[in-house]
Amino acid sequence: GEDVEQSLFLSVREGDSSVINCTYTDSSSTYLYWYKQEPGAGLQLLTYIFSNMDMKQDQRLTVLLNKKDKHLSLRIADTQTGDSAIYFCAETPPSGSQGNLIFGKGTKLSVKP
Amino acid sequence: DAGVIQSPRHEVTEMGQEVTLRCKLISGHNSLFWYRQTMMRGLELLIYFNNNVPIDDSGMPEDRFSAKMPNASFSTLKIQPSEPRDSAVYFCASSTTTQGAKNIQYFGAGTRLSVL
Secondary structure, eight states, rough: OOOOOOSSSEEEEETTEEEEEEEEEEETTTTEEEEEEEHHHOEEEEEEETTOOOEEEEEEEEEEEEETTTEEEEEEEEEEEEGGGEEEEOOOOOOTSSSSSSEEOEEEEEEEE | OEEEEEEEEEEEEEETTOEEEEEETTTOOEEEEEEEETTTEEEEEEEEEEEEEEEETTTTTTTTTTEEETTTTEEEEEESSSSSGGGGGEEEEEOOTTTTTTOOEEEEEEEEEEOO
């Protein structure tokens, strides 16, 4: 089936690293995405990774991709209270789609001071 | 660009009433997506359009829901008649779709619908 799986909750202390994990289903996905949703707002693209890459780093964010296991992770270094949000993993569905994405149910990150 | 604009931001209505949600795409985008978000079911894709043509409406719950794109920059999602179980946050998103390229969807702020 076309399911993107994520754990629903993660709680960390301010200053620690957060790691949010995701498993996806379609090995032919060309791009994989992380979106962030702050309270009362829509989803916003955080970062993405092309499928021929293993890792992408952008300031405090590190994305790791394991294509063999279809596993994607998002690491946030030095997590701040402003990072509290819901994080969605998304993949492009099988070939033949026309721009839609398959989203996971989201991981709610709570950062304690 | 102002981004994807949704209206209204909040809608409270009574069961049986017609509800119309509106969405203005980002200029130049050719794909439009309607989503519904609830605590129980998470984010669900209802329908999406490419170049004003509906591509997949399999996520539309039932015939009470309909969506249109009267022009390239505007869409409506209508619920008639509305029911309490339709209470949710409805998002629209737009993107520039190119096959094989990354498809970044830009979301509006959402419409919070409460059906009493």
